[in-house]
Amino acid sequence: MKKITALFVFIVAAMLCNTSFAQKQDTLAKINALIKKMTVEEKVNMIHASSSFTSGGVKRLNIPELTTSDGPHGVRPEHGRDWQLDGDKLDSGTYLPVGVCLAATWNPQLGYAFGSVLGSEANYRGKDVILGPGINIIRSPLNGRNFEYLSEDPYLVSRMVVGNIKGIQDQGISACVKHYAGNNQESKRFTIDVNMSERALREIYLPGFKAAIQEAGANTIMGSYNKFRGQWASQNHYLLTHILRNEWNFKGIVMSDWDAVHNTMQALWNGMDLEMGTDLHMLPNPNYGKFWMGDTVISLVKSGKFPEYLLDEKVRRILYVMSKTKMLDGGRKKGEYNTKSHQQTAAKIAEEGIVLLKNQSNILPLNKTAVKTIAVIGYNAERKQSMGGGSSQVKAFYEVTPLQGLHNLLGTQVNIIYAKGYDITRGATANADLITEATQAAAKADAVIFVGGWTHGYNYSVWSDNAYDAEDIDKPNMQMPFGQDELIKAIVKANSKTVIVLMGGGAIDMTQWIDQTPAVLQSWYAGMEGGNALAKILFGEVNPSGKLPMTFPKKLEDHGSHALGEYPGDTAHSLLLNYYDDIYVGYRYYDTYKVEPQFAFGHGLSYTTFSYSDLKVKMNGKKATVTLTLKNTGKQAGAEVVQLYVSQPGSALPRPLKELKGFNKVFLQAGEQRTITIQLNEDAFQYYNDAMNKWVTDGGNYIIMVGSSSKDIRLSSSIKM
Numbered sequence: 001m002k003k004i005t006a007l008f009v010f011i012v013a014a015m016l017c018n019t020s021f022a023q024k025q026d027t028l029a030k031i032n033a034l035i036k037k038m039t040v041e042e043k044v045n046m047i048h049a050s051s052s053f054t055s056g057g058v059k060r061l062n063i064p065e066l067t068t069s070d071g072p073h074g075v076r077p078e079h080g081r082d083w084q085l086d087g088d089k090l091d092s093g094t095y096l097p098v099g100v101c102l103a104a105t106w107n108p109q110l111g112y113a114f115g116s117v118l119g120s121e122a123n124y125r126g127k128d129v130i131l132g133p134g135i136n137i138i139r140s141p142l143n144g145r146n147f148e149y150l151s152e153d154p155y156l157v158s159r160m161v162v163g164n165i166k167g168i169q170d171q172g173i174s175a176c177v178k179h180y181a182g183n184n185q186e187s188k189r190f191t192i193d194v195n196m197s198e199r200a201l202r203e204i205y206l207p208g209f210k211a212a213i214q215e216a217g218a219n220t221i222m223g224s225y226n227k228f229r230g231q232w233a234s235q236n237h238y239l240l241t242h243i244l245r246n247e248w249n250f251k252g253i254v255m256s257d258w259d260a261v262h263n264t265m266q267a268l269w270n271g272m273d274l275e276m277g278t279d280l281h282m283l284p285n286p287n288y289g290k291f292w293m294g295d296t297v298i299s300l301v302k303s304g305k306f307p308e309y310l311l312d313e314k315v316r317r318i319l320y321v322m323s324k325t326k327m328l329d330g331g332r333k334k335g336e337y338n339t340k341s342h343q344q345t346a347a348k349i350a351e352e353g354i355v356l357l358k359n360q361s362n363i364l365p366l367n368k369t370a371v372k373t374i375a376v377i378g379y380n381a382e383r384k385q386s387m388g389g390g391s392s393q394v395k396a397f398y399e400v401t402p403l404q405g406l407h408n409l410l411g412t413q414v415n416i417i418y419a420k421g422y423d424i425t426r427g428a429t430a431n432a433d434l435i436t437e438a439t440q441a442a443a444k445a446d447a448v449i450f451v452g453g454w455t456h457g458y459n460y461s462v463w464s465d466n467a468y469d470a471e472d473i474d475k476p477n478m479q480m481p482f483g484q485d486e487l488i489k490a491i492v493k494a495n496s497k498t499v500i501v502l503m504g505g506g507a508i509d510m511t512q513w514i515d516q517t518p519a520v521l522q523s524w525y526a527g528m529e530g531g532n533a534l535a536k537i538l539f540g541e542v543n544p545s546g547k548l549p550m551t552f553p554k555k556l557e558d559h560g561s562h563a564l565g566e567y568p569g570d571t572a573h574s575l576l577l578n579y580y581d582d583i584y585v586g587y588r589y590y591d592t593y594k595v596e597p598q599f600a601f602g603h604g605l606s607y608t609t610f611s612y613s614d615l616k617v618k619m620n621g622k623k624a625t626v627t628l629t630l631k632n633t634g635k636q637a638g639a640e641v642v643q644l645y646v647s648q649p650g651s652a653l654p655r656p657l658k659e660l661k662g663f664n665k666v667f668l669q670a671g672e673q674r675t676i677t678i679q680l681n682e683d684a685f686q687y688y689n690d691a692m693n694k695w696v697t698d699g700g701n702y703i704i705m706v707g708s709s710s711k712d713i714r715l716s717s718s719i720k721m
């Protein structure tokens, strides 16, 4: 009987395999048949933009345009084609927290939920591709687009990006992971030539992209603006052909960033499939045929200078993605927008992503029955952020600001006085009248909540004078803009029970006031529900569980990219930008070079406490199973992100002091304890040996460390390989 069952299972499995194989063959045959029917002109029409956010289709053969949409945090407002707004409330959608806030949750399941919202709303709006997630490594705190990205750590990036992409693509929409590669700053992004060691490329800058392609199966990827080792990234043979196609076996579409192609032959030969861009020069009568991958290609093919079968390959990839996402035969999901459940996802990510950085003497949470009057101070308390940042701006269905969130939570129970405290014009210094108004408010209150930090520049940075955290421009330094240092010092003098809430895509210099302020939170740009989430954390209805996905330096010059590396590149002499900081990015630099950060990578406090015990490491060849006991030792439920770092003292090549190789976000009731298991595969112990051009595992000793941040290691254990 057993034998018969086994045979049956085998036959069914074989049939299933054959079916999917047969289906694949069938799809391929259909695609090839379509290509056969196409003229060269029609094929070329498909490999370049047909409007700002679409690429060409072939009406005669029922091949639709491919419709893309920014951005990473919400879907563009128009239905279908670009710029044509519906002009009513329907053109606004769910505004999710920015990428760096998502990463600060350290919760991959939320990555999936985030992607599902985007996929669903993209379906509703008739979009085919979400231009995101953006996953470039956070190298310098100054990068204007750090808010869109995820982390300084490649492992954290990889874990968060996989869920996000699967979430988008499970809705039948394509994700477009961007910007590949070496686009780690906005300053000079159109001109710099990024140069880094092969080791830095493999260990730091590529793993997120590799996970996006190989683990998540991203359908599309976007080449970046910058040059990489002398050749434009969007026509770069090493990045697009050698690594992406040959090593990673990528089958989907490589599209360029908008206007990032510079040469027809290089783009055609080196692996670019689809040239995107906005024909700004030709507005209002754009001529997309004039693109590098436009009409020129027709004559190149017709004169035999570029083989038609290679043009067919590009078209085949586009059709393959169209077929995968049911663009050719119908059957796409309808999608939903602005649902309660989408808004709840935005709320959950904000609640888990806001990071409690400092909480001296447990000044937080505030008690709404004890506090009679609070002063809320700062422009960001009432500024809406959703239209900030450039291409990632979102037309939000609504956006709860911090001030609104506090009103929602406290109702009439607590008296709220608001003072804006500062003006947000670039270069503005401390405004004496506004400071006086703010300190008077602070003096009258039982507690002060200051909400400031960076601003999210509206429109494109270059046109907006308050643009920090915006596309196309980096921050000039890490100093608080608009005279906020003076303001905070004056407020704290007036009322020592002051909580500082910082918005922004990353670190700000806190050195002038951090020692005098009892509590600090990092609230990023936390999406449409950000204000509610913040209020709930401040008043203890939500226990914070976010952890920093990047190191916060005390001073800019402490940071590895500035201390060791070149930034932003010396245009006077050369456009070459050398990443001399190499593999010492973020905490890898602080740990190894023994520099004290303001707040360490992985840091984030809770209103409860956790104990770590009983660490055991069981080796199985070159793999390890790590177990430990985590207990919630406080009085309320909460979540801890157990972080696992691997260290290899005495490695053959120098290595960072420790590297993140596993984590687990664990939710525990008060008093509850649980055994946590983290599996380590061989790659957790490896480094890239660029003399040998491969990943290697040295024999010898390794240390497994587990803890609550990269600087708060609670347990460690030595193993031998």
Ligand code: BGC
Pocket: 070, 131, 178, 257, 258, 391
């Ligand atoms: C940005 C991309 C964006 C594209 C389309 C470019 O300038 O770098 O991230 O997807 O514009 O808006």
